[in-house]
Amino acid sequence: MASFLCRHQINILNLKEDEVVNHQILLIKGYVESYECLTNSVINLRVLNIANDKILTTGISQTNGQFKFLVDLGLNDCAFSFKFIYCSTSVTKSIQYHPIRSEFKVLPFLVLAQDESVDEQTELKQSIVDLNLLLVQCVYADKLRDAVEARYTFELLEQCKIFHSQLSREEIWNSNENDLWQSIAQELLNSEWGKNKCIKFIAFINCSKYEGLEVEKSGNFSYANIKKHTRGHAALGGGGLVLFGSEYFYCWPRYFHQVLKCFQNQQPVNLCKQPDESNYRKTWAGVYASTLGALCHELGHIFDLGHTQNGIMGTGFDFINRVFTLNTATEHLPERIVVREEQKEVPTTRLTRLKKPANGFLDNYRQQKENDSFYFTVSCAIILAHHPWLRKDIQRDFLNSEFQVNYYAHTNTVKVQSTGPVLKCIEIRCRANSLVKEWYEFKDSATLTFTFPRRLNGLRATHYIFVMSDKGHAKRIDI
Numbered sequence: 001m002a003s004f005l006c007r008h009q010i011n012i013l014n015l016k017e018d019e020v021v022n023h024q025i026l027l028i029k030g031y032v033e034s035y036e037c038l039t040n041s042v043i044n045l046r047v048l049n050i051a052n053d054k055i056l057t058t059g060i061s062q063t064n065g066q067f068k069f070l071v072d073l074g075l076n077d078c079a080f081s082f083k084f085i086y087c088s089t090s091v092t093k094s095i096q097y098h099p100i101r102s103e104f105k106v107l108p109f110l111v112l113a114q115d116e117s118v119d120e121q122t123e124l125k126q127s128i129v130d131l132n133l134l135l136v137q138c139v140y141a142d143k144l145r146d147a148v149e150a151r152y153t154f155e156l157l158e159q160c161k162i163f164h165s166q167l168s169r170e171e172i173w174n175s176n177e178n179d180l181w182q183s184i185a186q187e188l189l190n191s192e193w194g195k196n197k198c199i200k201f202i203a204f205i206n207c208s209k210y211e212g213l214e215v216e217k218s219g220n221f222s223y224a225n226i227k228k229h230t231r232g233h234a235a236l237g238g239g240g241l242v243l244f245g246s247e248y249f250y251c252w253p254r255y256f257h258q259v260l261k262c263f264q265n266q267q268p269v270n271l272c273k274q275p276d277e278s279n280y281r282k283t284w285a286g287v288y289a290s291t292l293g294a295l296c297h298e299l300g301h302i303f304d305l306g307h308t309q310n311g312i313m314g315t316g317f318d319f320i321n322r323v324f325t326l327n328t329a330t331e332h333l334p335e336r337i338v339v340r341e342e343q344k345e346v347p348t349t350r351l352t353r354l355k356k357p358a359n360g361f362l363d364n365y366r367q368q369k370e371n372d373s374f375y376f377t378v379s380c381a382i383i384l385a386h387h388p389w390l391r392k393d394i395q396r397d398f399l400n401s402e403f404q405v406n407y408y409a410h411t412n413t414v415k416v417q418s419t420g421p422v423l424k425c426i427e428i429r430c431r432a433n434s435l436v437k438e439w440y441e442f443k444d445s446a447t448l449t450f451t452f453p454r455r456l457n458g459l460r461a462t463h464y465i466f467v468m469s470d471k472g473h474a475k476r477i478d479i
């Protein structure tokens with residue numbers, strides 16, 4: 001029985017009434033005002049037509065009243081009514097679920113060497129891929145909703161398929177990730193799926209392995225030595241292919257009910273048997289967070305994103321666990337290597353300009369305290385929100401139009417030559433690692449020319465210009 005002193009209010013942060021959701025796994029975030037309760041400390045969610053094992057919850061934080069739910073909406077179109085209950089208080093939210101149906105799709109593969117065959121382990125890995133790509137799909141939708149107030153995300157064409165490579169296991173084990181990416185990309189392009197220009201690929205290497213006994217014998221458990229003894233490994237995305245290893249699947253969930261447990265699993269990594277890619281957290285949860293976050297990062301590259309100093313496309317992809325959990329303890333993990341560049345102020349123009357990333361430790365600390373620390377920077381969000389693989393309403397225009405654009409050094413101007421698409425976003429990126437140096441957004445729906453506020457002559461050897469149109473065309477231009 002509720003106490004007469006209870007005065008609770010349930011607030012849902014990322015769902016509005018009758019919101020349209022087009023991805024299978026839905027993350028719901030909220031908080032309870034005046035969450036201290038004499039008789040109850042449990043937040044419940046009731047949904048008709050969804051089984052209880054398809055609803056996961058973090059519970060309610062006893063620090064700030066926050067809660068999260070993860071819901072598997074299934075495969076079919078449906079209207080759902082969510083009833084959230086805490087003590088004697090309840091709130092209802094309705095959504096319209098329509099699985100994304102797009103002309104542009106992402107197709108996942110498990111790559112088998114020519115001397116491998118399908119067995120129980122390959123089927124296990126396929127199911128791991130299927131579940132975790134649905135989580136990544138959810139993350140993209142949630143992060144873009146935060147950034148641009150729309151649930152843009154990618155469609156998966158099918159469940160994970162088997163792709164038989166012409167490479168042997170030995171050839172895979174003895175190749176570096178760049179050579180592996182080139183080989184697998186060429187094979188996929190020559191396959192029956194490679195002829196479809198509306199498909200991009202995510203491929204996982206089945207025979208990736210970790211030589212833990214060799215590491216144990218050496219007594220050298222450094223990250224460099226662990227990486228040296230991880231064979232058939234890749235974490236590389238670009239063009240139309242993300243290539244990823246499967247050696248970290250030991251800590252990835254296979255079933256939906258395991259997801260939150262995997263993000264919270266503090267079991268130490270046994271370096272004699274299991275590779276560590278946790279950014280020095282050295283737990284199964286840390287490995288899962290860092291490697292799933294890395295998959296989100298590499299996927300960003302096939303959607304034309306460059307590198308940023310912070311966020312998902314920079315040093316922040318280790319924090320994906322915070323998206324799904326209530327972990328608010330601050331962590332100062334070692335920063336991954338992103339080449340630093342001098343930041344110079346550019347005079348204010350008539351354009352909306354991206355703010356510079358804030359500085360280092362204090363910014364990371366604030367991000368962790370105020371939100372989940374896993375985000376796309378503004379220019380990345382603009383590019384994704386105008387990308388044909390995520391934005392269904394521009395796909396016909398993208399396919400039926402051309403985007404011819406040039407840079408004229410003598411006038412320091414980017415100019416669109418074609419009719420139809422206009423400028424949406426320009427970035428100046430480093431040639432060495434595609435790190436974004438500065439960027440510009442164009443809110444005017446008729447912008448065809450842009451003159452940079454300072455000369456770019458000094459950047460000609462080290463940088464290039466990235467241009468995106470409002471219909472999703474992406475172009476790289478030399479300075």
